[in-house]
Structures are given as C-alpha cells and as structure tokens.
Amino acid sequence: MKTRVGLPIIGAVLLLVVAAPGCATKKYTRNAVNQRVTPLEQRTGELEETSRRNTQDIAKLNQDLEDTKGRVDRAQNQADNALAMANKANGGVDNAERSVNELRFNLDKYSLQNTVAVNFKFDSAVLTPEAKASLDNLSSQIGNKSNFVLEIEGFADYVGTDEYNNQLTQKRADSVRRYLAEQHDIPLFRMYIVGLGKSRPVADNHTKEGRAENRRVEVRLLTRSIPGSGANQAQTGQPQ
Secondary structure, rough: OHHHHHHHHHHHHHHHHHHHHHHHHHHHHHHHHHHHHHHHHHHHHHHHHHHHHHHHHHHHHHHHHHHHHHHHHHHHHHHHHHHHHHHHHHHHHHHHHHHHHHHHHHHHHOOEEEEEEEOOOOOOOOOHHHHHHHHHHHHHOOOOOOOOEEOOOOOEEEEEEEEHHHHHHHHHHHHHHHHHHHHHHOOOHHEEEOOOOOOOOOOOOOOOOHHHHHOEEEEEEEOOOOOHHHHHHHHOOOOO
16 A cells, blocks of 8 residues: 555656756746847837838828929019019000100100290289280290190299199199190100209399299290191191
C-alpha cells in the first residue's frame, strides 16, 4: 500500500518540476514581446498624430493657396480694368488733341472784323439797353454769313475777390451769348465765352469812371473766307 501511494506523489512532483521551466519560459516570452510591442504602439501613435497634423497643414496650405489665387485674380481684374480705362483716356486725349489741332488750324484762317464792348452796372450781369443796342448793331454786320465766330470775354473792376469776379464775368459773358442766340439766332457753336475777372483793365480802377469802363464784355467778330465758296452757301449759314 505504501508503494502505490508514493508513486502518484512522485509523479506529481516530477510534473511540477518539468512544468515549472515551461511556465517561466512563457512569462519571459510575454515580457519580451511586450517590451517590443509597447514602443511600436507608441511610435504608431506618434506617426498617426504626425499624419493628422500634416493633413491639417496641407488643408490649410491649400486654403491659403486658394485665397492667394483669389487675390491674384482680383488684382489682375483691377489691372485689366485700369488698363482699359487708361486706353480709353488715351483715346480721349488723342481725340481732344486732334480737335484742338483742327480748331487751331481753322482759327489761323480767321481775321478780326470788329470789336464791340458793352458795359455793366456794378455787381450786375444784366444787359443794359445801351448794351443791347450795341449787340444789335454787331449782329447786323453778321447777317447770314457763314464762317464766322464770336469771341466773348467778360471783365470786372478790382472790387471783390478774384473768385467772385471770375464767376461774375462768366455770367456777364453768358448774358451776351444768350441775348445773341435768343434775339438774333446766332448758333451757340459759333460763340465762345470766358470770364477773365479783374484781368486786363482798360481804365484806372481807382476812379469811378475807370471802374465803370472795366465792368465790360468784349465781343470780337472773326471771319474767314474760303476760296470758291458761292453766295448761295454763304446765305445758308452752314459752316464750310
């Protein structure tokens, strides 16, 4: 009986002795694997975070590029519009230069025929009866002739500011032009007006009489003759 009981005990002891190294080996293996896996997991997490940040940076960069492209497009449109306006302005300047050259060419052919001066009361742009009579006389010299222009220049005495007198003399010149257009059917395109203020006095501004003479509008009749123009054309009043 003793022999049979001892054998199982010995076998169990031997099994424990044999199994013990196996358990130790598995534990060592798990520890070794964990030591290698844990850094890899940490590294993987770092790479994922880096990838996420890179994705955000790329998205922001793309947005910045789109914004920059939009600003460049707007700037290009503004530059194109500015160039178009500049070209248009240059075209206007060219047209104006051609008009001035044509006007200068035509004016060179005009000669002075008569000059009439009409006077105004102090601080007034209203034509007096005497002024109207002088303008009527000048208009009778024009008749139905073509190829004429009227230069109408307004002046003032020295009383008042330059700005006020410039405006006043412009009104005086306009009163003359309006009277000639309304009462004598003179085309507006044949009359050129300007207010010259205190400039070019013809008398002493320190005397009452002198100031009265300086408050005036001078009207100059200039005509030009065209060789070969017929009498019928001159009576039509049309420009040659």
